[in-house]
Amino acid sequence: MGVSLKDVAQRAGVSIKTVSNVVNNYPHVTPQMRARVQQAIDELGYRPNLTARHLRKGRTGIIAFAVPELGNPYFAELAGAVIDAAAVHDYTVLVDHTAGLREREVLVSQEFRAHVIDGLILSPIHLENEDLLARQESSPLVLLGEREYEAPYDQIAIDNVAAARTAVRHLLDLGRRRIAFLGSRTSRERRPAHLRLRGWREEHAAAGLRPDENLVVATEGYGRADGAAAMAELLERGERPDAVFAYNDLIALGAMRTLTERGLEVPADVAVVGFDDIEESRYGAVTLTTVSPDKPAIARLAVDRLVERLAGGTLSEPQRIRPGYRLIVRESTRTRRTGA
Amino acid sequence: MGVSLKDVAQRAGVSIKTVSNVVNNYPHVTPQMRARVQQAIDELGYRPNLTARHLRKGRTGIIAFAVPELGNPYFAELAGAVIDAAAVHDYTVLVDHTAGLREREVLVSQEFRAHVIDGLILSPIHLENEDLLARQESSPLVLLGEREYEAPYDQIAIDNVAAARTAVRHLLDLGRRRIAFLGSRTSRERRPAHLRLRGWREEHAAAGLRPDENLVVATEGYGRADGAAAMAELLERGERPDAVFAYNDLIALGAMRTLTERGLEVPADVAVVGFDDIEESRYGAVTLTTVSPDKPAIARLAVDRLVERLAGGTLSEPQRIRPGYRLIVRESTRTRRTGA
CATH class of the missing domain: 3.40.50.2300 (Response regulator)
Structure with missing residues (x-):
């Protein structure tokens, strides 16, 4: 009764974090370390999260x-x-x-x-x-x-306004001047304007630029389909951004799919930045620049x-x-x- | 007390499934339908999952x-x-x-x-x-x-052997003859060989072909990183498959990233089939063929x-x-x- 992670760590002569890594089956633990911790677990009869x-x-x-x-x-x-x-x-x-x-x-x-x-x-x-x-x-x-x-x-x-400004700054530094924001909320919702959209506006203002509000597209939700639809809507309205800052990675990934389907290249034609740093953003045919909380x-x-x-x-x-x-x-x- | 989904459905004059769709905030419900169901919910004081x-x-x-x-x-x-x-x-x-x-x-x-x-x-x-x-x-x-x-x-x-055979059949029908299997288990594990790997073997045999066991790559886990590493290992061993059947979509997506990095085209050089039909498989620059349970x-x-x-x-x-x-x-x- 009452064997803790700490007891296991002491027995194995390792840190609590290492025991946690083993218990949680993390990939970055060597087989030797895993065996050593497992031995301590077996000897002490440790049960994770025993109540x-x-x-x-x-x-x-x-x-x-x-x-x-x-x-x-x-x-x-x-x-x-x-x-x-x-x-x-x-x-x-x-x-x-x-x-x-x-x-x-x-x-x-x-x-x-x-x-x-x-x-x-x-x-x-x-x-x-x-x-x-x-x-x-x-x-x-x-x-x-x-x-x-x-x-x-x-x-x-995290400071969402500052984080969004960092993303927009990056795109401005690349010389992009028509930066769309995908994923604002629809007017039907009573929520305040998103902090990330505020960051988009503030960073333009700080650079002495007036962002084009026609490049802001509201989405129903936060998924890939929403991003794909928002990008399509923008292009069908005849707007042609040279960059996209998306509310999150899923919206960015959906937008990239639409760009691919329309024969537009990322980043040559349109640079894209997401938000969240989900694992998927590191594995596409074009990996995604993103704000990583x-x-x-x-x-x-x-x-x-x-x-x-x-x-x-x-x-x-x-x-x-x-x-x-x-x-x-x-x-x-x-x-x-x-x-x- | 005790208002159920069914009560809401009756009041709104819609199916239980529709009420569930509204309660779960599904995207495919029209605003009119949503309003109608919401009205019934409000009138009855329904609380989802009230215990x-x-x-x-x-x-x-x-x-x-x-x-x-x-x-x-x-x-x-x-x-x-x-x-x-x-x-x-x-x-x-x-x-x-x-x-x-x-x-x-x-x-x-x-x-x-x-x-x-x-x-x-x-x-x-x-x-x-x-x-x-x-x-x-x-x-x-x-x-x-x-x-x-x-x-x-x-x-x-699902019948995993039959499902895997369907995937391999598809690749054989495309004329592919060097079909790799990514995501078998490592020998350290005591688990029986995977049913999907058995399907890979059986479908080759049914076509009178002898699959090349050098094209089977074990992975540590089931993630994108595992797929990327398995594909890299195969190429570094000098094996050049013309198709990949992956244990799951994540492994397939990781493998596709490695192929892109090596300048190999999907599907021209290597066709790829995954398993699971996760949403991501529909949004990459190259969408993924997959077995959809x-x-x-x-x-x-x-x-x-x-x-x-x-x-x-x-x-x-x-x-x-x-x-x-x-x-x-x-x-x-x-x-x-x-x-x-």
Whole structure:
């Protein structure tokens, strides 16, 4: 009973992170290291995420991570990072799918399974400030993502305006002057204009340029099909951008497919930048330049805040935490490689 | 209390499936239909997946779906289908991540959260037959995937041998004779040879051909990086296939990236077929021919079996159910489109 990752790490003479890597079956562990850790696991009878210790404290050892879209690799990759970060604290993660619906977001934030879940990490889309203020559940909640709330909860998000400006700056530096933005929200939604679109506007202004608002295309959702349709719409309107900054990688990848179908070359005719750095962006025929939020840091910060609040003790005020990001330049804004 | 999807459907005068589509925020619903269903939802005060009715029956209304890899879009897409299928029965789905580790698969199959979960759908990788026979938990369990067990549980999987033969047949029909198989397992694993590799062998034999075993490449995992490395290994060994049949789409997409980097054209030099039909396969610069398992059918069959067993009543024997699949021919085995 009660063998922890730490016990395994001590027995094996390695770091907790290494044990976590083995337990999570990460590829970058050598077979020797894997064998050594496995031996310690076998000797100690360690069971990952065993809930016994948590139960002794009146907890279940389970935290929920609620995402709007499992089909978006960004959230799948982030979920993997959250699972890893939670394993370090012997927490199991249940992944909830809200479909980005306000009513489901309210449901999970009210913790309709309070007897099961110690705390919640939520990446909301349509949740309103009033929903959070009306929350009666007292279990810890950490919010992730672009939206900002006036509510007493920890919020973790990169600086989306600054990140978007970095992407637009890169395209301006390449001499591009007709930079489309794909993935603004439709007017039917009450959400504030996206921070990334604001970054697009601000960076143009900072360069003394007036961006062409005809190059902003709203999309229904955030998927590849939305990006393909938005790009087609732009071209059919007779607009011919020399660059695209997409709300996310999926929209960028969909747009690139449309460009290929129309015989336009990336990046020669149209340079493309995405946002998220999903794995897929590194494997296309033309790899995608993208803004890469630091997913491991986002996950670690979220889990650490949650665990800190679960532990009680001296609690700090709710904070807005800004993890890092970086622009990763790939072929979609470089001369295309022609092969070895 | 107790408003169901069915009540909403009756009030709105539409099918349960339509209500489910609206609740799940599917894109193919017209705004008019969405408004009509939303009105019925508002009037009745319907809450998706409200657990009240389940609790009255001593259940939680929650089923778990345990997958080996959230980062693999196949499982993310399948999870979406399971969530939809479960919503029809007012069940909420929690997604568990096993990382394909036997100990985690045992843990979830033993239902370490029996007080929380009514039943489990599990897609195992390393779970052994003995683990299932030793299972003490009596809650319903449905198994998905390629592996076959001698244990009294419903098992749902397409006919992997036949599906692989269809893919290889397609390549042989195109006149390809050096068809590589990427993604066999390494010898270190005790698993039986993959059914898809068996299909590769059988279809060659059926055509009176002897496949070149030098064209079979084992991979460590099932991701894009594994496919890219396997393709590179093959080329560096001096083998030059004229076609690739990959264990899954991710391996195929990784292999295509390597081919692009080496200046080889798909499909002119090397035709490529994957397996899974993940959305990404439809959006690359060269779209991917693939075997498409019927994911909605797999999800529906799994949920329906689970719900049937939860309902008690006359229970049938555990069954092996074979959902359908089809080969979807795209650009990676066709003349490449050169644009409009």
